[in-house]
Amino acid sequence: MADRLAPYAALLASRVRSQATYxxxxxxxxxxxxxxxxxxxxxxxxxFANVDALGGLDFAxxxxxxxxxxxxxxxxxxxxxxxDQLPTYLRAGTLDAFLLRPLPVLAxxxxxxxxxxxxxxxxxxxxxxxxxxxxxxxxxxxxxxxLLVIAPLAGAxxxxxxxxxxxxxxxxxxxxxxxxxxxxxGGSYAASFPASxxxxxxxxxxxFVVPATFVAYLPxxxxxxxxxxxxxxxxxxxxxxxxxxxxxxxxALGWNAxxxxxxxxxx
Amino acid sequence: xxxxxxxxxxxxxxxxxxxRIWRNRxxxxxxxxxxxxxxxxxxxxxxxxxxxxxxxxxxxxxxILVPTSGTVRTCGLHPVKQRKALARRIGVVFGQRxxxxxxxxxxxxxxxxxxxxxxxxxxxxxxxxxxxxxLDLADFLDTPVRQLSLGQRIRxxxxxxxxxxxxxxxxxxxxxxLDVLSKERLRVFLAEQRASHxxxxxxxxxxxxxxxxxxxxxxxxxxxxxxxxxxxxxxxxRVGVDRxxxxxxxxxxxxxxxxxxxxxxDVEPDGxxxxxxxxxxxxxxxxxxxxxGGRTDVRDLTIEEPDIEDVVRRLYxxxxxxxx
Numbered sequence: 001m002a003d004r005l006a007p008y009a010a011l012l013a014s015r016v017r018s019q020a021t022y023x024x025x026x027x028x029x030x031x032x033x034x035x036x037x038x039x040x041x042x043x044x045x046x047x048f049a050n051v052d053a054l055g056g057l058d059f060a061x062x063x064x065x066x067x068x069x070x071x072x073x074x075x076x077x078x079x080x081x082x083x084d085q086l087p088t089y090l091r092a093g094t095l096d097a098f099l100l101r102p103l104p105v106l107a108x109x110x111x112x113x114x115x116x117x118x119x120x121x122x123x124x125x126x127x128x129x130x131x132x133x134x135x136x137x138x139x140x141x142x143x144x145x146x147l148l149v150i151a152p153l154a155g156a157x158x159x160x161x162x163x164x165x166x167x168x169x170x171x172x173x174x175x176x177x178x179x180x181x182x183x184x185x186g187g188s189y190a191a192s193f194p195a196s197x198x199x200x201x202x203x204x205x206x207x208f209v210v211p212a213t214f215v216a217y218l219p220x221x222x223x224x225x226x227x228x229x230x231x232x233x234x235x236x237x238x239x240x241x242x243x244x245x246x247x248x249x250x251x252a253l254g255w256n257a258x259x260x261x262x263x264x265x266x267x
Numbered sequence: 268x269x270x271x272x273x274x275x276x277x278x279x280x281x282x283x284x285x286x287r288i289w290r291n292r293x294x295x296x297x298x299x300x301x302x303x304x305x306x307x308x309x310x311x312x313x314x315x316x317x318x319x320x321x322x323x324x325x326x327x328x329x330x331i332l333v334p335t336s337g338t339v340r341t342c343g344l345h346p347v348k349q350r351k352a353l354a355r356r357i358g359v360v361f362g363q364r365x366x367x368x369x370x371x372x373x374x375x376x377x378x379x380x381x382x383x384x385x386x387x388x389x390x391x392x393x394x395x396x397x398x399x400x401x402l403d404l405a406d407f408l409d410t411p412v413r414q415l416s417l418g419q420r421i422r423x424x425x426x427x428x429x430x431x432x433x434x435x436x437x438x439x440x441x442x443x444x445l446d447v448l449s450k451e452r453l454r455v456f457l458a459e460q461r462a463s464h465x466x467x468x469x470x471x472x473x474x475x476x477x478x479x480x481x482x483x484x485x486x487x488x489x490x491x492x493x494x495x496x497x498x499x500x501x502x503x504x505r506v507g508v509d510r511x512x513x514x515x516x517x518x519x520x521x522x523x524x525x526x527x528x529x530x531x532x533d534v535e536p537d538g539x540x541x542x543x544x545x546x547x548x549x550x551x552x553x554x555x556x557x558x559x560g561g562r563t564d565v566r567d568l569t570i571e572e573p574d575i576e577d578v579v580r581r582l583y584x585x586x587x588x589x590x591x
Contacts, residue, residue, distance in 0.1 A: 102351040
């Protein structure tokens with residue numbers, strides 16, 4: 001296994017080295033990314049200056065949804081956020097270079113960049129999570145602790161799959177970046193609010209089409225032992241890894257079809 | 268056969284808007300029924316005009332592009348279905364597309380590539396040492412690629428493509444944009460690799476010196492079809508390109524017309540320099556010179572070999588593409 005992963009470790013190490021070359025600009029990037037997280041949280045805070053509860057959750061609950069969603073998204077953005085830049089790779093001929101190496105193209109693409117600056121946003125989410133967890137009334141059991149660890153990771157996997165799908169769509173669309181961003185960044189936005197505030201069609205869309213509510217809201221229902229809104233029972237909160245597996249199988253199919261389209265259509 | 272191509276075809280559908288809604292679909296036959304075999308250890312020049320189908324062929328040979336029909340076997344493998352296995356056995360250099368990491372020095376790129384190809388440490392050290400020495404890379408091994416000159420970068424690219432000791436090296440316009448000296452050094456290096464490691468070379472080029480110096484066989488492709496397969500002298504004979512004899516004379520002389528089997532190309536105004544074209548099949552430079560010597564004093568002379576681009580152009584003219 002270690003032998004199989006060695007090429008990717010080397011690829012990632014080369015990326016980390018190149019980012020560390022420009023220390024000051026890297027530090028500014030990290031700060032900027034942290035700033036994005038802080039401003040988004042400010043939005044939640046301002047809403048709560050005007051209401052006491054949002055979608056059945058109090059401020060601590062909504063902050064937890066926000067923190068879990070942001071942590072998951074930041075982790076996915078960190079590792080595969082560059083996938084929606086696929087047209088740039090296509091134009092630069094990078095994909096042809098990948099096809100000439102004895103590794104799967106998607107694995108090379110994922111490891112061709114790692115945006116360490118996005119650690120800034122992940123840190124902000126982690127800090128908010130650390131602060132709001134004690135403010136929530138959670139009946140800690142072994143299963144709930146496990147869920148707290150698994151949810152952000154499975155959530156990151158869900159967003160990563162969305163990025164892969166967004167990348168796959170770019171094989172067909174010449175300039176589809178804005179269209180796919182609606183699903184990746186839009187999914188992230190939807191995930192950071194309690195789904196109970198959405199109207200029913202949106203709730204279904206962001207659960208069963210784009211599985212955004214699985215990332216933070218549904219696990220939060222389990223952690224706080226709250227009943228879900230109509231259509232979203234609490235037990236769904238345990239199934240975040242299942243949702244991740246589901247969207248990943250779709251992403252893998254989409255990616256392979258996209259790559260076949262690319263080698264079939266030429267550049 | 269290290270490369271085997273049978274009745275290979277590749278079409279592209281070009282959609283051009285003809286109005287607000289409708290788009291015109293045109294099918295372009297980029298490669299149109301190519302068949303050829305390449306034996307291991309040979310060195311083949313793949314030449315043709317822009318758009319003749321050279322790059323399309325190379326993409327199909329290397330698994331980047333799926334053929335519309337026909338078969339391709341490279342190193343005995345199906346390039347698309349066995350892409351990863353094939354990638355371990357071939358090296359590819361695109362003169363205008365980099366395979367290196369622009370922000371990393373060559374040394375780190377090679378370390379990463381060695382990991383990608385899972386080269387054992389000892390093998391990698393020995394091979395990299397050889398390539399660094401023969402391509403003279405030592406001076407800029409630790410400079411980020413984006414700071415390298417074009418000549419340095421191409422040498423770096425070729426070393427990257429050869430690091431895993433591929434049995435087949437495919438070069439797409441390797442010498443484009445290089446100065447004369449860099450081109451020559453690159454040719455010497457490639458000839459040397461072929462001699463010492465038995466590496467098969469397939470190169471596309473517009474530079475006819477590349478063909479003359481490196482290739483023992485040329486394939487000329489025109490409109491996606493094979494227009495010629497053989498040696499360079501054979502091609503020159505077939506299209507019958509003339510040699511040009513440039514004569515510098517001691518005193519202004521009248522135009523040298525009427526010399527048997529020659530054609531007067533031009534006379535400089537004072538008649539001090541005159542150029543005669545002749546075919547080596549019909550007469551010799553010596554016979555022409557003897558005839559000229561009877562009329563005037565020759566101070567100096569040069570003989571121009573046919574320019575291969577001219578040869579290819581004549582080949583195209585001789586066999587125009589049949590209407591479709």
